[in-house]
Amino acid sequence: MIVGVLSLLIILLVVYTSFLQLQLRSINRQLTKRLKEHTRQPISLELMNKELSALAVNINKCLKTEENLRLDGIREEKRFKELVANISHDLRTPLTAIKGYQQLMEKEMLSPGQQQKLQTAQKHTDELGRLIEQFFQYSYLENADLVLKREKINLSNLAAECLAESIATFEEKNLEVHFHESFPVLVLADKEMTIRVIQNLIGNCIQHSHSEVEVQVFITEKAVLSFRNLVKNPCEIDVKQLFDRFYTTDKARSKNTGLGLSIVKLLVEQMGGSTGASLEDGLLDIRVELPLWEGEEETQ
Numbered sequence: 001m002i003v004g005v006l007s008l009l010i011i012l013l014v015v016y017t018s019f020l021q022l023q024l025r026s027i028n029r030q031l032t033k034r035l036k037e038h039t040r041q042p043i044s045l046e047l048m049n050k051e052l053s054a055l056a057v058n059i060n061k062c063l064k065t066e067e068n069l070r071l072d073g074i075r076e077e078k079r080f081k082e083l084v085a086n087i088s089h090d091l092r093t094p095l096t097a098i099k100g101y102q103q104l105m106e107k108e109m110l111s112p113g114q115q116q117k118l119q120t121a122q123k124h125t126d127e128l129g130r131l132i133e134q135f136f137q138y139s140y141l142e143n144a145d146l147v148l149k150r151e152k153i154n155l156s157n158l159a160a161e162c163l164a165e166s167i168a169t170f171e172e173k174n175l176e177v178h179f180h181e182s183f184p185v186l187v188l189a190d191k192e193m194t195i196r197v198i199q200n201l202i203g204n205c206i207q208h209s210h211s212e213v214e215v216q217v218f219i220t221e222k223a224v225l226s227f228r229n230l231v232k233n234p235c236e237i238d239v240k241q242l243f244d245r246f247y248t249t250d251k252a253r254s255k256n257t258g259l260g261l262s263i264v265k266l267l268v269e270q271m272g273g274s275t276g277a278s279l280e281d282g283l284l285d286i287r288v289e290l291p292l293w294e295g296e297e298e299t300q
Contacts, residue, residue: 023045026045027045027056030043030044031043043056043060043063084139087135088135092132095125134263138263141263148190149191150188151191152186152187153191153194153293154185155290156183158198159179159181159215159217162198162199163215170206173206175206180214180216182218185217185218185292187291188291189290193267193270196267197264197267200260200261200263201225201264201288204260204261204286209229209230210229210232214228215228216228222274222291222292223291224288225290226286226288228285230282231279231284237279237284239277239279242277242286243261243275243277244262261286268288268290271291272290273290274288
């Protein structure tokens with residue numbers, strides 16, 4: 001009799017343990033489904049067990065809190081983008097007026113000292129205009145639904161053309177440019193976006209390079225565009241944050257908004273590529289990877 005009762009209890013315990021394991025597997029499956037399918041379905045249980053029910057309740061509370069934080073983050077990001085867009089738009093109007101008055105002053109009879117002061121003011125106005133343009137460009141790219149016009153592009157030729165257009169600026173900054181290109185590298189990308197990427201990389205070099213600039217186009221698994229240059233204060237640069245929005249190496253004195261490389265990253269990722277940077281012995285290497293062209297058509 002006792003043996004029979006014990007046997008029954010053991011069977012019931014085994015069955016109950018099996019049900020608990022099934023419920024734990026069910027919880028795991030539901031959590032995996034949420035991660036893979038990005039669903040918001042709460043965790044549910046079929047077996048009434050006090051401890052498991054408490055666990056499910058706490059898991060659902062954590063998931064709900066996480067979801068609320070995610071939604072708050074999305075709303076905050078949207079407000080931030082709208083703020084940047086509004087600021088960049090609002091700054092353009094008074095800047096246009098300032099430039100207009102400066103042009104009127106150029107026509108006046110000014111003393112050499114006054115002319116020098118006006119030129120200094122114009123220099124700072126142009127710098128402000130460049131920064132505002134970066135704000136405007138970044139806010140537009142962040143908020144607009146970009147339509148990509150993917151086509152076959154000779155990245156080698158395009159980089160060479162953009163560098164040639166900037167030679168005067170490089171010479172003004174006493175920077176030597178060395179372009180290394182052994183064969184045409186064809187990519188599948190949006191031409192206008194690619195030009196913006198190259199121009200921003202050139203602008204970054206002009207602003208931060210200490211001496212020579214080396215530009216190279218080559219192929220690994222993707223097409224790679226590399227800009228290498230020595231920097232003045234390598235210890236102040238965090239390559240992990242270079243592409244972050246508003247990151248600057250010298251927050252006290254830098255005139256850089258930290259948007260140039262952020263725009264590069266945004267555009268490159270829109271085209272299915274990636275960005276990266278490395279720093280060794282004071283030599284900064286910024287790389288952009290773009291998808292290779294795999295068609296058979298003639299280069300345009």
